[in-house]
Amino acid sequence: QKVASLCSPKTKVLLICSPSNPTGSVLTESELEALAAIAHERNLVIISDEIYSRVLHDDVDSNDYDQVEGEGALSDCSPDSSPEHCRSQQKRSASLLQVPFLDKSRAVVVDGVSKAYAMTGFRVGWIVTPNRALAAAMPKVLEASVSCGVPFAQAGALAALTDPASRAASVKMAHEYRRRRDVAVAVLKEFGLHAYTPSGAFYILVKACPAEVDDLEFCKRMLVDEGVAVSPGSAFGDVARGYVRVSLASEISDVEEGMRRLCRYVERTKANATGFST
Numbered sequence: 001q002k003v004a005s006l007c008s009p010k011t012k013v014l015l016i017c018s019p020s021n022p023t024g025s026v027l028t029e030s031e032l033e034a035l036a037a038i039a040h041e042r043n044l045v046i047i048s049d050e051i052y053s054r055v056l057h058d059d060v061d062s063n064d065y066d067q068v069e070g071e072g073a074l075s076d077c078s079p080d081s082s083p084e085h086c087r088s089q090q091k092r093s094a095s096l097l098q099v100p101f102l103d104k105s106r107a108v109v110v111d112g113v114s115k116a117y118a119m120t121g122f123r124v125g126w127i128v129t130p131n132r133a134l135a136a137a138m139p140k141v142l143e144a145s146v147s148c149g150v151p152f153a154q155a156g157a158l159a160a161l162t163d164p165a166s167r168a169a170s171v172k173m174a175h176e177y178r179r180r181r182d183v184a185v186a187v188l189k190e191f192g193l194h195a196y197t198p199s200g201a202f203y204i205l206v207k208a209c210p211a212e213v214d215d216l217e218f219c220k221r222m223l224v225d226e227g228v229a230v231s232p233g234s235a236f237g238d239v240a241r242g243y244v245r246v247s248l249a250s251e252i253s254d255v256e257e258g259m260r261r262l263c264r265y266v267e268r269t270k271a272n273a274t275g276f277s278t
Contacts, residue, residue: 004038013045014038019052019093022236022245023205024181024198026056029094036099039106045134047108048096051125052201054116054170056093057178093200097128104130115201116170117160124149124157177202180248180255187256191263202248205233208266209242210273218269219244226261 003014016035018027027035032048039046096102096109112125123146129135142148160166181197184204188194198204208230209215215232223229233243246262248255 003035007038007042007044011042011044013047015047015049016096017049017052019055019198019200020203021052021201022203022231022233022240023196024201024203025196026058026093026199029098032094032096033099033101036096036102036107040101040103043106045106045108046096047110049110050093050095051110051112051115053092053095053111055174055177055202056091056200057174057181058197058199106131108134113157113160116174117157117166118173119153119156119160122153122156124153176252177248180250180252183252183256184246184248184259187259187263191267193263193266204246204248205240205243206230206246206262206266207242208233208244208262208269210270211242212273213242213269215242215244222262222265226265228258228261228265230262 007014014035016027016032018032019025036046038044096107097104107129108131109128110125111128113122114120114125127135127138160170180202181204185194185197188204188206193206195205195207209218215234219230219232231245231247233240233245236245244262246259250258
């Protein structure tokens with residue numbers, strides 16, 4: 001209902017991201033169906049960013065188009081498990097393309113190798129859409145901006161997607177992200193700052209700033225004072241102002257230490273908010 005209320009006659013596209021950056025939340029199948037219904041009723045194009053779909057922590061709705069078996073997401077794949085065992089544990093979050101009544105001519109799925117295969121610098125991704133006119137327009141935009149993808153990056157992406165050892169490594173890394181998430185959540189609970197537990201991706205939003213403290217200034221000062229880098233929530237819109245986004249893309253010991261420094265800094269900031277000039 002909230003999303004529907006924000007649509008106007010000028011609205012042309014509904015963009016969703018699940019698992020989410022910056023919250024790590026994951027849309028269920030029923031939520032995807034509700035969003036697809038909004039797009040269908042208003043003749044909107046719906047774009048689903050599914051770049052984090054392979055980084056799934058919990059037993060939320062998931063799909064099986066990777067043809068895997070096993071109960072739950074990464075239920076017992078440890079860093080020492082065999083590649084065969086890890087591949088059997090892989091799950092992906094629910095996809096827009098699973099919605100049964102979806103008008104696929106108005107649907108676009110975005111994915112790539114940046115997150116699940118740790119290939120951010122390669123800049124390789126793809127779209128899936130049966131809308132030929134939309135697909136034909138995208139290479140024109142690509143040519144005008146970066147010309148084309150470089151061959152070595154495409155070869156690397158092909159290896160990531162087809163090599164069984166690469167896929168197993170991706171599953172192990174997803175399991176490691178879950179361990180880091182659990183450590184981050186435990187520290188937040190210890191300091192009384194836990195608000196929710198992310199179900200996917202490798203981010204968590206933390207309420208860090210009182211109303212009178214600017215979150216960008218908070219991030220700048222904490223970087224200098226504590227040596228910890230986080231992103232201001234306001235970078236993701238006013239709805240996240242006062243929060244900071246924590247990335248879990250560091251060693252687990254660094255995640256724990258960084259979270260403790262963050263929590264202590266939040267406490268000091270709240271205690272001295274009036275002296276925290278912006």
